[in-house]
Amino acid sequence: MNTVLPATLELHGVRLEPLGAHHADGLRAAAADGELWQLRVTSVPAPDEVDAYIYKAIGQRPTRLAFAVIDVASGALMGTTSYHDIVADIGRLEIGYTWYAKRWQRTHVNTTCKLLLMTHAFETLGAALVGLRTDNFNHASQAAIERLGAKKDGVLRHHAQRRDGTVRDTVMYSIAAGEWAEVKAHLRYKLAQHGMA
Template sequence: MLERVTLSSNGITLEPLTLAHATDLIEACQDGALWQINETSVPEPDKVMDYINVADSMTDRQAFAVIDERTGKAIGSTSFHDILPTTKRLEIGYTWYAKSYWRTHVNTTCKLILLTYIFETLQYQTVGWRTDVDNHRSQQAIERLGAKKDGVIRGNRVRRDGVISDTVMYSMVYSEWAGIKPKLAAKVQSIF
């Protein structure tokens, strides 16, 4: 398991997810009725505490609350998961934000914070992402980060509506980071 850390930049703080964030996250997931989107991991408002408890119980996941420093409130969540210390690989996922924060600096800031920590502090070699084959908004966001599409794993997930679906896999490796970091930083500054 990775050390639990708090990271921040550009008005966003990522801190370890705890039950203290439940009230804010209940409000955040209702901003856009996000739990109704089949292709995401957003909890239903009455299941937020279970969501936090499950995240905390997973041995290969480190979940963060995404805090808007202007309001002091949690506006979503993101996680490291499928952490493989031997191969220095992990994935970023379980990411969601209140809908009013979509298409703002928040997602790019979070990814810049996390990728900087992963590549420069942890010195991991590979970061992965996965998303539902029908979640085109998420695929575009991952591609805007500079991640490369690795392929599609067919029939490996069940959506909340019970439909078996495919997963699109992406990755970024350490050798790409030096070229990607300044672009992400510039993108954050242009929309911040």
């Protein structure tokens, strides 16, 4: 797999650009829309944690590349997503650390982001497999991942600590390079249903 370098990706009015310190105010506003840090099963930063969240993400390169998700028309920051657990030697990476302001949830934004990230991963980087993971109690996220066409690999029990100190089980999913053409067609179909040609 090619080296994962910072890149800007754009489609259907959504732009993914490398997350930086200049995105802090926009990220705070996005998190405040729905008070997302209050959700037990996500890792959304509270307003006073945003700067540390960004610096941690930047510091995790080259095994993580975080993106700001921008609405091209307004310039508003809608949320964030990342490539993470990048293992170039075996052509594996994951997509995660994904969250959106409440008003952008259940729109075309997540599907567009996944299409952008997976197209780049499989067709530019040459990934053999793209993984996704979520909390065992985050049923909405599991359903969203399954709607993408990812296959459930299994559950890692007692895997990671939540913000409240409890330990979660992690549900793992993946899409292999040989499955990408069908998943891509499915994502394009879903976007067409949202009026995105």
